[in-house]
Amino acid sequence: MRILLNAMQSENRSGTGRYVTELARALHALAPKEELQYLCPDGKIRCFEEAFLQKPVTPLPLCKRVLTEQWKLPGLVRKKHFDLLHYPAGTGLLFASAPHVLTIHDLCYLKNPDWFPKSRARYFSFVMGKNVRHASRIFADSQATARDAEALLSVPSEKIDVIPLGISPDFSPAGPEARKQLRQCLLLPERFFLFVGTLEPRKNLTTLVRAWARLPEYLPELVLAGRPGWKITQDALRNASGAQAHRLHFLNYVPAELLPALYTEATVFVYPSLMEGFGLPPLEAMACGTPVVTSNTSSLPEVTGDAAVLISPEDETELAGALEWVAGDETLCSRMREKGLSQSARFTWEKTAQLTLAGYRKILGGY
Structure with missing residues (x-):
């Protein structure tokens, strides 16, 4: 052949x-x-x-x-x-x-x-x-x-x-040294919600930023990691965050070798995409032991199974509630980490x- x-x-x-x-x-x-x-x-x-x-x-x-x-x-x-x-x-x-x-x-x-x-x-x-x-x-x-x-x-x-x-075997919970090196390379808040992906309309980032901006300031900050795309700008997203703009961080493109540590460091990974054909980032986050909040649309329920909290991606109130719930419940996070590791291992x-x-x-x- x-x-x-x-x-x-x-x-x-x-x-x-x-x-x-x-x-x-x-x-x-x-x-x-x-x-x-x-x-x-x-x-x-x-x-x-x-x-x-x-x-x-x-x-x-x-x-x-x-x-x-x-x-x-x-x-x-x-x-x-x-x-x-x-x-x-x-x-x-x-x-x-x-x-x-x-x-x-x-x-x-x-x-x-x-x-x-x-x-x-x-x-x-x-x-x-x-x-x-x-x-x-x-x-x-x-x-x-x-x-x-x-x-x-x-x-x-x-x-x-x-x-x-x-999922590559490289995506697994990072050890202390890798996480320390990550923080030496990138300026990250102590606790943060994380999104990874291209900045483009179908990733639904304006809704994400608005939903997150409604949360109390004691909850994690928001980090958006991804290359600039089209029709969405960092300035527009800062404007959408209102008074929370000082707690919104952009990393641009993150090299593949740093991603496992970045996923591991995140408090919650959030991926409210409007449509995906598969959805690698949620699975990669799960493989690194990070709880995931993602959309109930297209391929994402199929890929994440019962290991993620699923939300209607265009509902700001539902998304904000899910972020607050997961970030504030360590028992839930522990269950989600266990389920996520099991789900990601299937791929x-x-x-x-x-x-x-x-x-x-x-x-x-x-x-």
Whole structure:
């Protein structure tokens, strides 16, 4: 079985970039005899060691990347006799020019285009219908995303494999030394609610800040960790916090190696997203032993099970009440930590790789 994985998104700092990197690592560990190769961000095909263990390469400009993915890559599949091409970042081929599988992480662009820049929403709306029509199979991160693919793109359920994402073993409760080093690197309040993710509309941060700002000052401060996105600014969020602005902190992008300690240090992790295709941050927080408050929408109940406190994300009063309840009840926090560790342990990249290989074999007739 000769598989070519499009890993051009592997250097992306988003959840998609992490998925591509972790999947490649797990596939390599699970099936070293399979002939798996990777299209790197610079447009060159490499084996695993060259693609992921050597120094980073310079990514292609966007226009060249699109040309490579749409025209060069299918030709390489035929020329080098690959059996299958895997597009793991949500978009695939516009034409039926090579056998391929497509991973869909979410369909937020179709369901709520106002959350995104117009050009991006229009692009994804244009390509997704063609992508799923030409793909041999669809991999979806969750049952929620699979249902969206059926409803919004008319994908037959029998064409979809639900393959949940995994949690790296790096995400576990951090020890005292790691937590001390974290506080030497970052200026953090003693107790804090934590959000991790891109600052963008669907993360529902304005509602989060307003809900938190209603709480008494003896409760934890609020830390937002994530790269700037679109349509949401730090200034706008400070304004939404009113008199609590001095207790609102922005960390911007936090390197992956610091995240386990950051999750561990948080009093409560809060993730009131309006829509997710999976939701890695809540699971990562659980794996680090931190209580989680998150939304009762899309994939989040499916992923967090009974280990999180679920709220209606657009209800400020309910969100504020949940934050006050969890932060003020140590017995509840202790139960949530135990449940969270158990729930997060169900999701591993090894399982993701096993299901991915099974999906490849469905297409290729067993192998």
